[in-house]
Amino acid sequence: MLKDHYKLIEFVDLGDERGNLVVIEGEGRDIPFDIKRVFYIYGSDSTVVRGQHANKETEFLLVNVSGTSKVRIDDGKDSLIIELNKPRMGLYISSMLWKDMYDFSEDSVLLVLASKHYDSTEYIRDYDTYIKMLEKRDIADE
Ligand code: TYD
DSSP: OGGGSEEEEEOOBOOBTTBOOBOOOTTTTSSSSOOOEEEEEESOOTTOEEEEEEESSOOEEEEEEESOEEEEEEOSSOEEEEEEOOTTEEEEEOSSOEEEEEOOOTTOEEEEEESSOOOGGGEEOOHHHHHHHHHHHHHHHO
16 A cells, blocks of 8 residues: 555754754654765756656655655555655655655745665666566565
8 A cells, every 4th residue: 555655754943042953863853764875956946847767676755855756656456646845854765655845935945854875776766667567566465
């Protein structure tokens, strides 16, 4: 079920009169995985669609630390669109979930924390291949 593959997490703001401070700790403290990689996306605009892939192994946590963007997640059966619009709001995505990121505001900075180092071979970039892999996995589980 799609709901088992993502989670919206609201992080605590440790800010004070000096400003906001949001901390994200891995290994089950704030997010379920050990953080191995960090990247961020900015300079994309409302015409761009990024992502368009699933990962065999990697789990992700997405936060729009500035601006807004939308994420469409799809498990091959159901899909859902989530707007990331708060620096304290994180979207956890499990492995083997198809994702598209789009509708970036001009000031969008999308921070991504990942559970694995980059490995191009664990990216599934073709939707039909993704569906076939899910079907194979379902048959193996039966
Ligand atoms: P891409 O997967 O297209 O980014 P997005 O999912 O945000 O649309 O990645 C663009 C390029 O950058 C591609 O050649 C792979 C490379 N890349 C890395 O080398 N390391 C990384 O951690 C990421 C996310 C991408």
